Amino acid sequence: MSDTMRHHWLLVGACGWVLLILMFASKFINFNFRVPDDYGGKPEMLSWTVSAMKNVKSSAAQESERKPQPSDMPSAGPASAEQSDWQAVAAERLELLASVCRNASLRNLTHTPVNKFVLDRIFVCDKHKILFCQTPKVGNTQWKKVLIVLNGAFSTVEEIPENVVHDHEKNGLPRLSSLSNQEITKRLNTYFKFFIVRDPFERLISAFKDKFLQNPRFEPWYKHDIAPAIIRKYRKGRREEGTGLRFEDFVRYLGDPGRRRLDRQFGDHIIHWVTYAELCAPCDIPYSVVGHHETLERDAPYILKAAGIDRLVSYPTIPPGITRYNRTKVERYFSGISKRDVRRLYARFQGDFSLFGYQQPDFLLN
Numbered sequence: 184m185s186d187t188m189r190h191h192w193l194l195v196g197a198c199g200w201v202l203l204i205l206m207f208a209s210k211f212i213n214f215n216f217r218v219p220d221d222y223g224g225k226p227e228m229l230s231w232t233v234s235a236m237k238n239v240k241s242s243a244a245q246e247s248e249r250k251p252q253p254s255d256m257p258s259a260g261p262a263s264a265e266q267s268d269w270q271a272v273a274a275e276r277l278e279l280l281a282s283v284c285r286n287a288s289l290r291n292l293t294h295t296p297v298n299k300f301v302l303d304r305i306f307v308c309d310k311h312k313i314l315f316c317q318t319p320k321v322g323n324t325q326w327k328k329v330l331i332v333l334n335g336a337f338s339t340v341e342e343i344p345e346n347v348v349h350d351h352e353k354n355g356l357p358r359l360s361s362l363s364n365q366e367i368t369k370r371l372n373t374y375f376k377f378f379i380v381r382d383p384f385e386r387l388i389s390a391f392k393d394k395f396l397q398n399p400r401f402e403p404w405y406k407h408d409i410a411p412a413i414i415r416k417y418r419k420g421r422r423e424e425g426t427g428l429r430f431e432d433f434v435r436y437l438g439d440p441g442r443r444r445l446d447r448q449f450g451d452h453i454i455h456w457v458t459y460a461e462l463c464a465p466c467d468i469p470y471s472v473v474g475h476h477e478t479l480e481r482d483a484p485y486i487l488k489a490a491g492i493d494r495l496v497s498y499p500t501i502p503p504g505i506t507r508y509n510r511t512k513v514e515r516y517f518s519g520i521s522k523r524d525v526r527r528l529y530a531r532f533q534g535d536f537s538l539f540g541y542q543q544p545d546f547l548l549n
Contacts, residue, residue: 405452529547
């Protein structure tokens with residue numbers, strides 16, 4: 184009996200030592216999570232310690248008490264109270280837009296002629312009287328899928344092959360520019376019109392990563408034509424031309440008032456980084472709704488409801504964390520860039536910041 188008791192206490196003691204070791208080691212253990220940076224893009228690596236994990240859970244719990252979660256929303260459409268709240272937000276966005284459009288000091292940054300470049304960006308769904316202006320790097324692929332389904336080419340968004348979405352000969356999405364002037368005017372005056380925006384600087388980072396770092400195989404011109412042209416003109420250390428385009432080169436090009444010659448050379452490929460004002464002419468076209476990427480989980484179902492199509496199609500599932508503004512990422516990308524270049528970049532995109540209520544990035548400018 185004494186031997187049995189001795190073995191029992193030895194076992195208890197060993198377990199106790201294991202628990203102490205694990206508790207001590209947990210303070211130094213890192214857990215890695217992958218947070219997707221953009222639709223279809225490569226994920227960003229974020230490192231969290233055990234103590235940080237607790238803080239995140241606590242913050243998330245507090246946040247869940249302050250605002251409704253997407254899982255709380257009914258699948259058939261938003262509840263009347265929530266719909267009313269969203270309508271108030273949507274109205275505030277349009278009021279701000281109209282106010283900034285009236286600001287004469289920003290007119291050169293906010294007003295754009297409704298020309299062929301703009302009309303090429305606007306896709307048409309005549310069946311449901313909808314116009315959608317494409318603003319690249321803001322999850323537009325998913326909205327194009329919604330329109331493709333509405334136009335009848337596919338039954339659900341999940342059925343649409345990725346290579347079809349951007350093939351304008353196969354996706355069945357006519358552009359507004361393909362219509363007569365009379366037909367264009369009629370649709371601009373009577374159809375439901377919307378587009379989506381995102382923090383302007385974060386959008387530029389997404390465009391840079393997608394086109395110059397990840398560079399899809401079917402878009403070789405960004406790496407082989409556009410990047411070398413920017414490097415030749417804007418890189419200070421010309422001996423390093425073979426290292427590929429850097430974000431600081433990209434920023435220097437975008438902030439240069441004399442970049443127009445390069446823009447003409449690049450053609451429509453510049454749509455991934457020109458301003459929202461240049462893409463969609465929001466001060467010159469009476470849009471019905473402006474959605475925000477940062478609140479897309481809430482905005483998407485309400486846009487479908489406002490357009491009267493919420494029972495016909497659903498917006499694709501949004502990966503967790505993909506729409507959240509990431510200040511740490513923005514600071515990292517801009518960390519090696521001169522204040523002069525950042526201020527010149529902001530001067531170009533100030534209209535977008537003002538039109539859509541994005542805060543001036545003082546943490547980068549000052």
